[in-house]
Amino acid sequence: MSTLSAINPDSVLVLGATGKTGRRVTALLGPAARPASRSAATRFDWADPATWGPAVAGTTAVYVVPPENPLLLNDFVRLAVESGVSRLVLLSMRGAPDDDPFEAAVKGSGVEWTVLRPTWFMQNFDEDIFAPSVEQGEFALPAGDGVHPFIDVVDIAEVAVAALTRPGHHGQTYDLSGPEALSFPEMLARISAVTGKPVRYSDIESAEFTAQLRGLGFSEEIAELVTMLLELIRKGEEAHVSDGVRKVLGREPRTFADYLGSSRFA
Template sequence: MSQNTILVIGATGKTGRRVTARLRLLGEQVRPVSRSSAIPFDWSDPRTWDAALDGASSAYLVPPVEIGPIDHFIDRAQSVGVRRVALLSGRAADSWGDSAFGLDMRAAERAVHASSLDWTIVRSSNFSQNFSEEVLLEPLLRGELAAPPGEVPEPFVDIEDVAAVAAQVLTTPGHEGQTYELTGPRGITFGEAVGLIAAASGRTITYRQITPGQYAQSLTEQGLTREEADTIAEMYVLMERGLISETTDDVHRLLGRPAATFEDYVIRTAADGRWPA
């Protein structure tokens, strides 16, 4: 087994599948794993970890909701020869206070900080693709998105930029011990975002601000558990405090080009027919 394999955990997810494709294009040997992959991986089942880690020198980690297993996984990874990890985290993780979201992110970051691995943390703003690959899509297709954010702007970041940074971190030197904060080039409100999607797609879509409690209830009606719904609603409350509204130039600095705009994402996604007219 090659000792230069890059393990991608969560390879069927939004970032994982994009990181996998980019690494393959770079000629890297990649092992993409998920619960349904040929080599299955489940954070909650340590019996699946050894086969996934076998021969891996680096790993891309999207941490689990239940953060406990990541400490044990990091220990296991070190013991079998993994040397480098890139951890996906949330923007300004140390500013989220004692929210469930903040506690989970900081616990994952502490786990890699405490290791002897060459670690890099990639903190990301909310993805632009949340409007086309997440719970925000269905309301848009119905013609109205109702959510808590008001007039505080969010510097949505394109997942493709996040994946490009992660692939670079895993394949080039100089990123050890670094924490990168990834944003788009400017902040826009949710109302502005919906307006851009409506214009590019030709659909009639409106945005309506509702309370966090109302939003959590709507998420449970879409099939999320109450705990999941409350965590997401809590995140929007913290966003409204302006904790992650500022932009950074980390994408530009790392990739040597400007971060994609929200308009770039909207045009590309509308052309793909994700929001059919």
């Protein structure tokens, strides 16, 4: 009997179930998943605590895509544990400090926890923040020629499911990355080779990029965070490859070529 077939249906609450990682975690879990979001059948809204209790009731594990406010996560974790949840898997981010308040919320929960710290997502190029620029053929970022080991979100989802459903991951913080560090010009050239459409890359000032994000509706906090992370890439501080995928899954992470072959660009 497989691990997933032994799990009760509807027993793993997946927050952010319509997002890039959440919907893939949901698909991998199958009947064991209870997908939740503002638009899912199981409604969950960080801004509406009245939705939390019904969403978590009867579940034993939660895949946590956190809100912007760590105080909300603290309140939710307390409620989840009181409701009988015994395992939490948090989607964090590369470079999060050990005293990160979001991570502290799950680490101090009193139940089993696992923290995932992935790099930037490859799917950002066709599903999220970078997609409009790729489509328009004009890509402007404050990242220079710095390199970064982008990760395929499929790998994140598989690691998350392992931590949600198998023993041996309690108390672990996994740094997750792709297998190779590439620059934005390199990645855009590979995308262009697949699509046949050129994408021009420009290195711009950080303040200009932050203003662009604000104009797109991003909050000041998120706009500044994204800009800061790109500045780290420019400075060469984000080039290192992590081994978390291999540790958990026993294989190398997917390459950028693997991603392109299964993306909307193919």
